[in-house]
Amino acid sequence: MALLFSGGLFARQQDFADLDLRLASDEFSLLLQGDLSFHFSKAALEALANGLPLAVDTEVIIKPANKWYWQQSLASFRYKLEIQYHALSQQYLVKGIDHTYPRAFLTQSAALAALGRIKELALVELSSLDPDEQYEVSIRSVLDSESLPVPLRPLTYLSDEWRLRSGWKRLHWPENN
Amino acid sequence: MSVLPRLFRWQHWGVAPVLLLFAGLLFSLYMLSSATENSAVIGPYYSWLLLGNALGLLVLTGMLGYQLYRLTIEYRQRRAGIRLTLRMVTMFVILAVVPVSLVYILSVQFLQRGIDSWFDVRIETALGDALDLSRDSMTGLIREKAKSTLKLAESVVDTPTSIATLNLVDMRLSSGADEIALLDTTGHVYAFSTTDPESLLPNAPSELIYSQLRQGYPYLDLEPVKDEGFIIRVVIEIPDTINLAVRGRRLIQALYPVADRLNSLSQSVQSAFAAYKELSYIRDELKNSFILTLSLALVLNILAAIIVAVISARRLVEPVRVLVDGTRAVATGNYEKRLPVTSHDELGKLVGSFNDMTQRVAEASQQARLSREAAEEEHAYVQTILSRLSSGVITLNSDGLVVTMNPMASRILLNSEVDLTNKSLDEIVDQFPGLHEFYNCIHRHLNADETQWQEQLVFLNHKGRQVLMVNGGLLSPEQGREGEHVVMFDDVTDFVQAQRDAAWGEMARRLAHEIKNPLTPIQLSAERVRHKCLQDVEGKAAEVLDKATRTIIDQVEAMKDMVNAFTQYARSPELKIESLSLNRMIEEILEMYKGEQQRAATELRLDSENTYISADAGRIRQLLHNLIRNALDALNGVEDPHLLVETRFDPLNNTLVLTIEDNGPGFDESIINNVFEPYVTTKQQGTGLGLAIVKKIVEEHHGAITVTNLVKGGAKVMINFSCMDVVSHASSNGGLG
Numbered sequence: 019m020a021l022l023f024s025g026g027l028f029a030r031q032q033d034f035a036d037l038d039l040r041l042a043s044d045e046f047s048l049l050l051q052g053d054l055s056f057h058f059s060k061a062a063l064e065a066l067a068n069g070l071p072l073a074v075d076t077e078v079i080i081k082p083a084n085k086w087y088w089q090q091s092l093a094s095f096r097y098k099l100e101i102q103y104h105a106l107s108q109q110y111l112v113k114g115i116d117h118t119y120p121r122a123f124l125t126q127s128a129a130l131a132a133l134g135r136i137k138e139l140a141l142v143e144l145s146s147l148d149p150d151e152q153y154e155v156s157i158r159s160v161l162d163s164e165s166l167p168v169p170l171r172p173l174t175y176l177s178d179e180w181r182l183r184s185g186w187k188r189l190h191w192p193e194n195n
Numbered sequence: 196m197s198v199l200p201r202l203f204r205w206q207h208w209g210v211a212p213v214l215l216l217f218a219g220l221l222f223s224l225y226m227l228s229s230a231t232e233n234s235a236v237i238g239p240y241y242s243w244l245l246l247g248n249a250l251g252l253l254v255l256t257g258m259l260g261y262q263l264y265r266l267t268i269e270y271r272q273r274r275a276g277i278r279l280t281l282r283m284v285t286m287f288v289i290l291a292v293v294p295v296s297l298v299y300i301l302s303v304q305f306l307q308r309g310i311d312s313w314f315d316v317r318i319e320t321a322l323g324d325a326l327d328l329s330r331d332s333m334t335g336l337i338r339e340k341a342k343s344t345l346k347l348a349e350s351v352v353d354t355p356t357s358i359a360t361l362n363l364v365d366m367r368l369s370s371g372a373d374e375i376a377l378l379d380t381t382g383h384v385y386a387f388s389t390t391d392p393e394s395l396l397p398n399a400p401s402e403l404i405y406s407q408l409r410q411g412y413p414y415l416d417l418e419p420v421k422d423e424g425f426i427i428r429v430v431i432e433i434p435d436t437i438n439l440a441v442r443g444r445r446l447i448q449a450l451y452p453v454a455d456r457l458n459s460l461s462q463s464v465q466s467a468f469a470a471y472k473e474l475s476y477i478r479d480e481l482k483n484s485f486i487l488t489l490s491l492a493l494v495l496n497i498l499a500a501i502i503v504a505v506i507s508a509r510r511l512v513e514p515v516r517v518l519v520d521g522t523r524a525v526a527t528g529n530y531e532k533r534l535p536v537t538s539h540d541e542l543g544k545l546v547g548s549f550n551d552m553t554q555r556v557a558e559a560s561q562q563a564r565l566s567r568e569a570a571e572e573e574h575a576y577v578q579t580i581l582s583r584l585s586s587g588v589i590t591l592n593s594d595g596l597v598v599t600m601n602p603m604a605s606r607i608l609l610n611s612e613v614d615l616t617n618k619s620l621d622e623i624v625d626q627f628p629g630l631h632e633f634y635n636c637i638h639r640h641l642n643a644d645e646t647q648w649q650e651q652l653v654f655l656n657h658k659g660r661q662v663l664m665v666n667g668g669l670l671s672p673e674q675g676r677e678g679e680h681v682v683m684f685d686d687v688t689d690f691v692q693a694q695r696d697a698a699w700g701e702m703a704r705r706l707a708h709e710i711k712n713p714l715t716p717i718q719l720s721a722e723r724v725r726h727k728c729l730q731d732v733e734g735k736a737a738e739v740l741d742k743a744t745r746t747i748i749d750q751v752e753a754m755k756d757m758v759n760a761f762t763q764y765a766r767s768p769e770l771k772i773e774s775l776s777l778n779r780m781i782e783e784i785l786e787m788y789k790g791e792q793q794r795a796a797t798e799l800r801l802d803s804e805n806t807y808i809s810a811d812a813g814r815i816r817q818l819l820h821n822l823i824r825n826a827l828d829a830l831n832g833v834e835d836p837h838l839l840v841e842t843r844f845d846p847l848n849n850t851l852v853l854t855i856e857d858n859g860p861g862f863d864e865s866i867i868n869n870v871f872e873p874y875v876t877t878k879q880q881g882t883g884l885g886l887a888i889v890k891k892i893v894e895e896h897h898g899a900i901t902v903t904n905l906v907k908g909g910a911k912v913m914i915n916f917s918c919m920d921v922v923s924h925a926s927s928n929g930g931l932g
């Protein structure tokens with residue numbers, strides 16, 4: 019439902035985030051790393067400055083590269099990233115993908131940078147992947163309007179400033195030569 | 196219709212589905228409103244609730260559209276009760292919509308004012324001040340902790356890192372910090388001591404803090420820990436005089452807990468300020484959200500009210516509609532219509548009464564129908580009798596219009612079947628001038644207000660002289676035809692003529708028998724007397740005897756001629772009907788009178804076509820002789836005598852009209868009406884049988900003869916013969932060879 023309203027069906031803005039991501043692997047897992055640079059709208063930033071928490075849903079889908087669209091994916095995840103201004107400390111609290119507790123940042127830009135930073139996020143175990151198959155990892159970020167206060171939600175269904183989402187970033191593993 | 200489709204016709208379920216849907220939507224709206232107030236519990240379902248409400252309203256709108264569509268169709272079809280239904284719907288809708296709209300408007304105003312009242316500058320200022328106060332309070336604490344941390348840093352100045360790390364636990368315990376870490380400006384951690392036994396890594400400062408430290412500024416600040424209050428982070432560069440770090444310079448970081456009381460109060464201030472700030476920011480959206488909920492409730496109410504109004508109005512009007520249908524059925528003559536009694540209220544009783552009424556009307560109607568059928572049978576019976584009657588029957592209303600007329604009436608009067616019903620006597624006489632005498636007769640008796648009258652009417656028409664026995668009478672009110680007059684008449688022309696012909700025939704036969712027999716002995720005796728005695732007497736006596744016997748002989752001869760003429764009139768020889776050309780016959784006869792014609796100018800106008808008739812040539816020849824003889828006799832002593840013989844085909848009646856016209860003195864007016872009767876003549880030497888024989892010959896050939904005096908002087912005899920058609924003429928010619 020959240021995706022339906024916040025990003026799936028009605029979302030229009032495709033440049034919500036620059037997804038500078040890469041796939042890597044360690045001994046056991048397929049890893050995702052890189053930065054998500056978010057471009058919040060003016061209304062969203064104003065809401066952030068007024069203490070409203072902004073949540074970003076990042077969806078990751080892993081499937082064999084030659085599978086059809088409707089075929090079942092190998093794995094899919096949704097990560098919620100959240101940023102909020104803390105008035106008393108005059109800092110921004112960030113709860114990112116790889117952080118289990120919030121971190122405080124003195125500036126908004128530092129907080130936004132930290133929000134999208136992904137350090138070696140384990141996606142799937144390498145043992146579950148077929149070595150002869152190429153896999154496609156699709157990543158997309160959407161502003162989760164369902165996390166906004168209820169009175170704001172009708173507005174998010176109608177306003178472009180609140181319907182924020184990125185395009186799909188598609189990575190392949192193993193990478194094409 | 197099967198049961199299943201009926202079940203799916205929701206209108207049969209009445210208002211129950213609408214009310215169920217209405218209740219569901221009302222609950223949904225309540226939840227929607229609660230979601231606005233209590234975001235944590237119902238908030239996640241807000242979108243579903245909104246979608247559900249929208250779909251519900253859509254369904255209600257569809258229901259309403261269907262109801263309005265049905266109303267429109269029924270209005271166009273002028274269905275019974277539709278106007279009453281519309282009036283009731285309008286009334287119900289007004290009753291429902293006006294108060295709800297009023298409440299809505301007032302609610303919106305109260306809502307806006309109520310939400311506005313939440314926000315006050317003083318509250319905002321107070322919250323801001325409280326926040327500043329908390330911040331100041333925290334700042335003092337931070338400074339204190341900064342001094343403690345500075346002392347810790349000074350205690351390890353120029354102390355090798357390996358030795359300093361041994362003192363970290365003591366330093367943490369002595370300073371009251373939760374965590375103390377020794378690290379450098381590149382982020383390298385040498386050692387740390389923490390109260391959290393599960394922590395494997397220190398709570399590292401952010402890049403920004405490192406950056407600040409690299410620029411030579413210490414970092415000391417309050418950091419929120421979500422849902423757990425605050426910690427104070429102090430990071431200070433250790434003022435080493437010698438470089439003891441791996442890279443960069445050494446740092447000491449201390450994380451101090453905040454006292455529970457201060458933590459709780461600060462957290463409370465922070466929460467209140469954040470909540471107020473958030474509410475203040477979404478103030479307009481909050482209003483809009485409530486107004487949206489209210490608006491949905493308003494629309495829901497109005498839609499449900501209209502639908503319920505339509506369905507209720509239909510149910511209320513249904514018995515009336517059924518009654519109207521029944522009334523219409525009765526109006527169109529369907530008295531068998533029975534209405535279903537679906538209720539036991541006043542309307543149910545009304546329907547029951549209507550059924551009783553229609554049953555009685557049906558019975559009365561049945562009686563009336565039987566009576567009407569009997570009357571129709573009677574009428575048909577009378578009509579049949581009238582059509583078989585040999586008498587003509589005409590009924591006239593008080594305005595002189597012909598109400599009924601049997602076929603024989605027009606056959607007697609017009610010699611053809613012409614429908615003259617619904618025509619006035621004036622119109623009839625204008626159309627058929629020959630009926631003028633008949634009209635005068637009836638008109639005279641009608642004006643005399645006679646209840647019963649009888650008259651023998653003699654008049655001339657196309658058939659010639661016609662004698663009618665006319666009876667009339669006023670119909671009595673008891674006969675149901677008040678003011679109407681009935682006229683019955685019989686054509687007694689043939690009867691009267693036959694009586695006269697028989698009388699004259701009998702007289703002629705007796706005359707011939709009684710007179711002719713003694714005439715021969717008288718003549719013979721007179722001749723013998725003359726022969727025997729004339730030579731025996733002389734002188735005066737001989738002269739007297741001669742004159743007397745001659746007179747006797749001549750008069751006896753004349754009487755013989757007269758008796759022969761009567762004999763000829765009386766006898767009725769068998770006709771030898773054949774096809775003959777009337778024109779040729781006329782030319783032959785006129786040739787015989789050629790000498791006499793030289794005294795009179797004779798004009799022949801003979802029709803070139805259709806001059807053949809079926810007739811006895813001898814009788815027609817006698818007819819022409821008599822007429823031409825009469826005409827020539829009439830022209831004796833006339834200056835500039837003129838004789839016209841004309842034949843003319845009348846296509847209308849398919850007759851050949853023979854006209855013989857002279858410019859003599861004409862018929863004496865005293866005898867013109869009886870000119871065809873025997874022994875009617877003004878000629879001194881005539882037998883008075885010429886025209887009687889002519890008429891007899893005409894009648895033997897089923898013709899008609901009329902005589903008239905011309906205005907310019909002279910007489911005109913006109914005879915109508917039935918003309919032979921082409922086929923019969925051809926066959927007749929063939930037969931004659």
